[in-house]
Amino acid sequence: MLPMPGQAPPSVTGYALLGLLSLRGEMSGYGLKQLADRTLRFFWVAPAMSHVYSELERLRTAGLVAQTVANRGGRRLRRYSLSERGERVLKAWLSAGQVEFPVLKHEVVLRLFLGHLTGPDRPLQVLDAYRLQLNGRIEELRAIRGRLGTDPHFQYPAMVAEWGIRLYQEELASVEQVGSALVEADP
Amino acid sequence: MLPMPGQAPPSVTGYALLGLLSLRGEMSGYGLKQLADRTLRFFWVAPAMSHVYSELERLRTAGLVAQTVANRGGRRLRRYSLSERGERVLKAWLSAGQVEFPVLKHEVVLRLFLGHLTGPDRPLQVLDAYRLQLNGRIEELRAIRGRLGTDPHFQYPAMVAEWGIRLYQEELASVEQVGSALVEADP
DNA sequence: CACCGATATTCCTGTTAGGAATAGGTGGAT
DNA sequence: ATCCACCTATTCCTAACAGGAATATCGGTG
Incomplete structure (x- = not known):
């Protein structure tokens, strides 16, 4: 039916x-x-x-x-x-409505997850490239945040931009941490 | 062609x-x-x-x-x-291959982004519910991390679990921060 | 042995992703 | 002035993905 x-x-x-x-x-x-x-x-x-x-x-x-x-x-x-x-x-x-938990499609982490097939060097390379992309992303967001200024019409987008900057800075810190774990796990 | x-x-x-x-x-x-x-x-x-x-x-x-x-x-x-x-x-x-930047589908942030249509109270409610979900997610990941133990066969999945725990803890901190910003922005 | 829940596969439909094709408009260089 | 490159704008086609329903067997519990 x-x-x-x-x-x-x-x-x-x-x-x-x-x-x-x-x-x-x-x-x-x-x-x-x-x-x-x-x-x-x-x-x-x-x-x-x-x-x-x-x-x-x-x-x-x-x-x-x-x-x-x-x-x-x-x-x-x-x-x-x-x-x-x-x-x-x-x-x-x-x-209204119940809010779905965020969905993340994170190829960097997928490659880390499958590290047993490559050994730690490849995830380290991937993390390095990711670090660069993250810095670019952060710059983009800072520029956007700057353009939004203090105009109250854009206060919510401004909060979102700040949330993003924070998120990606934290991703940078995670990259460091996982990097250390990989180096230590090296045979 | x-x-x-x-x-x-x-x-x-x-x-x-x-x-x-x-x-x-x-x-x-x-x-x-x-x-x-x-x-x-x-x-x-x-x-x-x-x-x-x-x-x-x-x-x-x-x-x-x-x-x-x-x-x-x-x-x-x-x-x-x-x-x-x-x-x-x-x-x-x-x-090989170039690694795509992660994609995030984050309904909580989307609702924050559109806060001009609801005022700050609704995003605050949503953040509260999200906090609960995050705590649940962190518990799930801790359980998984525990089960993986120190077996070297699962060392990469273990790193991924640790990455996730860290990520969601940081999300909790972001929730706090955005919450404060919302309260301050209240008329 | 009747039932329930976990295992297992298939089908069908609608939504989303991604790329390419098409075409007019605009501005700059020659 | 005219050619070209790029931006604006729309359409089309196909593959990937989501979600649920239908079906059927197996393993255990009361």
């Missing part, structure tokens, strides 16, 4: 896109993708282009985003914005 | 399953799923049953796992094990 899909609730990514629209107002699918790459990427996902468009279409069908179509030149430009209904639904989701 | 798929390399999850087989030897799809739920889940994914079986079938077709079929009673039991070719391919992957 089909559970009558009809109006399945948005996925978390759907809610996240609604949230971006609530922060920034009307924008194109492309613009939304750019924004997601600068924000959601750090704590959720960087949705694929195709994913953004298909999700917007689903949200539009559900009446959660409004679409305006303009013709600029020989070209059809669509802008999306949060509808009133969308805002209500988004707030309801934020205020 | 098609890039001649023919023999597409395994996905990271595919390699992870090969790695589990290398740690534990022959096992059923079901057993592999159980094992993944006790290991991979913490730093990669908990693959769905269907995903484990479809992945095993793909790996078998690619000659990376061997399948033995026994008839126990009226029942067909399949066991999977890492083939020699599979071990070579897995080691080659571990020794």
Whole structure:
């Protein structure tokens, strides 16, 4: 028996896109993708282009985003914005529902986990490369944090940026610690 | 022009399953799923049953796992094990390739990010619930770490367990810090 | 021996990821 | 002015992944 899909609730990514629209107002699918790459990427996902468009279409069908179509030149430009209904639904989701424990897809740790197949040198190399990436990530986040300034409109994104900086600094410390353990475990 | 798929390399999850087989030897799809739920889940994914079986079938077709079929009673039991070719391919992957930066899907942070829609109280509630979940996770990992003991065969999994304990303890500290920031930001 | 829970496999559907193809617009160099 | 490179914008296609339901056997307990 089909559970009558009809109006399945948005996925978390759907809610996240609604949230971006609530922060920034009307924008194109492309613009939304750019924004997601600068924000959601750090704590959720960087949705694929195709994913953004298909999700917007689903949200539009559900009446959660409004679409305006303009013709600029020989070209059809669509802008999306949060509808009133969308805002209500988004707030309801934020205020309810049980929150999933974070999911981590951590290839560095996977390679450490399988260290018995390579010996400790390879995980050490991987950790070294990871250290560089982490420093880059921290710089990125510091730049973002700086741009957000003290504008109260962006106080929550600012907290998120600070959370990220802290997280990655702690990852650096973990890299050191695991590195020491690997060196000691060396035959 | 098609890039001649023919023999597409395994996905990271595919390699992870090969790695589990290398740690534990022959096992059923079901057993592999159980094992993944006790290991991979913490730093990669908990693959769905269907995903484990479809992945095993793909790996078998690619000659990376061997399948033995026994008839126990009226029942067909399949066991999977890492083939020699599979071990070579897995080691080659571990020794090469550029390592992706970790991906984090963190609903707690997403809700913090959208705090402008709810005000600070709701993120504070969410953080409280998260604190409980974190303590549970830490206990789980401590139990696993304990079971792994000092057996050198499991020294890398042990390092991973220790990494996880550290990570979640640091998350607890971040929860405290964000909590303070939220209380201060309260109007 | 009837039942329950763990083991084991298969199927089906929907969602997400990722890449490539297409095309108009904009700004700079020649 | 025109060509090119890059940015904006949308669409399409395929594979990976998630999740649940259906099925069936086995092992033990009351």
